[in-house]
Amino acid sequence: MPAERRKPAEYHHGSLRDALMRLAMQRIAARGAPDFTLRELAAEAGVTHAATYRHFASREALLAAIAAWGYRELHAREAAAQAEQGADPWARLLVLPETYLAFMLDAPGAFRIMLAHPWTDGETWADARAARAESYALLEETVGTCQRAGVLPEGNPARLIAAMLGVTHGLASLWLNGQFGVVAGEGDATALIRETVCASFEAFRASDPLLWRDA
Amino acid sequence: MPAERRKPAEYHHGSLRDALMRLAMQRIAARGAPDFTLRELAAEAGVTHAATYRHFASREALLAAIAAWGYRELHAREAAAQAEQGADPWARLLVLPETYLAFMLDAPGAFRIMLAHPWTDGETWADARAARAESYALLEETVGTCQRAGVLPEGNPARLIAAMLGVTHGLASLWLNGQFGVVAGEGDATALIRETVCASFEAFRASDPLLWRDA
DNA sequence: GACTCATGTTACCATTGGTCACATGCTCGC
DNA sequence: GCGAGCATGTGACCAATGGTAACATGAGTC
Numbered sequence: 001m002p003a004e005r006r007k008p009a010e011y012h013h014g015s016l017r018d019a020l021m022r023l024a025m026q027r028i029a030a031r032g033a034p035d036f037t038l039r040e041l042a043a044e045a046g047v048t049h050a051a052t053y054r055h056f057a058s059r060e061a062l063l064a065a066i067a068a069w070g071y072r073e074l075h076a077r078e079a080a081a082q083a084e085q086g087a088d089p090w091a092r093l094l095v096l097p098e099t100y101l102a103f104m105l106d107a108p109g110a111f112r113i114m115l116a117h118p119w120t121d122g123e124t125w126a127d128a129r130a131a132r133a134e135s136y137a138l139l140e141e142t143v144g145t146c147q148r149a150g151v152l153p154e155g156n157p158a159r160l161i162a163a164m165l166g167v168t169h170g171l172a173s174l175w176l177n178g179q180f181g182v183v184a185g186e187g188d189a190t191a192l193i194r195e196t197v198c199a200s201f202e203a204f205r206a207s208d209p210l211l212w213r214d215a
Numbered sequence: 216m217p218a219e220r221r222k223p224a225e226y227h228h229g230s231l232r233d234a235l236m237r238l239a240m241q242r243i244a245a246r247g248a249p250d251f252t253l254r255e256l257a258a259e260a261g262v263t264h265a266a267t268y269r270h271f272a273s274r275e276a277l278l279a280a281i282a283a284w285g286y287r288e289l290h291a292r293e294a295a296a297q298a299e300q301g302a303d304p305w306a307r308l309l310v311l312p313e314t315y316l317a318f319m320l321d322a323p324g325a326f327r328i329m330l331a332h333p334w335t336d337g338e339t340w341a342d343a344r345a346a347r348a349e350s351y352a353l354l355e356e357t358v359g360t361c362q363r364a365g366v367l368p369e370g371n372p373a374r375l376i377a378a379m380l381g382v383t384h385g386l387a388s389l390w391l392n393g394q395f396g397v398v399a400g401e402g403d404a405t406a407l408i409r410e411t412v413c414a415s416f417e418a419f420r421a422s423d424p425l426l427w428r429d430a
Numbered sequence: 431g432a433c434t435c436a437t438g439t440t441a442c443c444a445t446t447g448g449t450c451a452c453a454t455g456c457t458c459g460c
Numbered sequence: 461g462c463g464a465g466c467a468t469g470t471g472a473c474c475a476a477t478g479g480t481a482a483c484a485t486g487a488g489t490c
Contacts, residue, residue: 016437033333038478051438059478116331118248118392136397161398162411163382163418170385171377177333182351183376195430196377203378203422204415211414215406231468253447266469274447439484446477453470
């Protein structure tokens, strides 16, 4: 981490914005909550806390920037993973939760802000919201393709999407909050999660189309 | 809310602890995050902020108390709902997410602390953790009964539980964080959630037992 | 080499969570 | 019925925090 800290001789940091985001994500991941201090972050970057306000309008804005980055990165990884899968719609669908969970392990700090942090309304989170919408659109599109190809049951796609997003996001959320041990005991939780998500998707695929029809 | 505020004449509030918890839950529900101030809470209860420390060791302890109360209340409601269902194992299982989601609508403030707030380690959250474990045990037991009765596929119960808890908790979490509109558009989100959870459970019930077997 | 703009610093502020010594009043043994 | 003791509330105080503003420094440009 001393890589972040500039030598005192230099006045300008060079990439303070990125450094602050990295440090914040490290701390969120380590402490399980965004309970760092701007002063603490700035100090580790070798800078006064007031300097942070040159790059982020507020502490909350730092978090929002992390969330936006996270959703964009996730979206990029999902798109790349789908490209590798070729044309098989089911493979392209299954790769989404896979990437989602892998990203959670790679960047738990960002993930926590993305899905366990209350985004207060207002301008601050607008960018993050846009990035999130993009990421969700990919899932919608992929599910639509699957339904048209007959590899997912007919019915209201919103229901299928909700179910899939629910399992994936739900297990991720449980894992992030350390609530997973309660239900699954010890052992390789991440493998269990991946396999459970996959099993659920298969269950949805083979399910009765009547289940997903609107009332 | 003036019910909370004692008349200035009286020195003792009478039930300050409960009043503070109620007020905190109101604010969390309204603001979507536990970003209230102890002073603000105390003022509305008609009391100095220092008085709160007679009832809670810290701000965090207040949140922990709310979480513990929430899990105990949830557990009580689940047990009561099951009792009403008689002996049918499947009905007793389905009533659990139903109660879970209904409680979320009744007490969104508590719910948010229960599942979207990082419980830092330590003594503070010990009570909440115990209450949570109790609540989860009920699900485990019910799923076990269903498997033995043949209304749920064979296989590692931990996987089935994870899947069920995943959808339920995941959709609840998405709803709480206002992320549900992104996938489902407008309309009665709560009905969609309930029905999606139910559909998922049915899909799991009718699924191939091989899906849930350990690798 | 002077102008300028981005970036960082110092000094400052109000607010917050938390503590402490003191005040008040309910309750229970006598 | 009354005094002691304990739970509960108060007021004054503290260090730390997020945030702001005026000033300093440096890099790039003409």
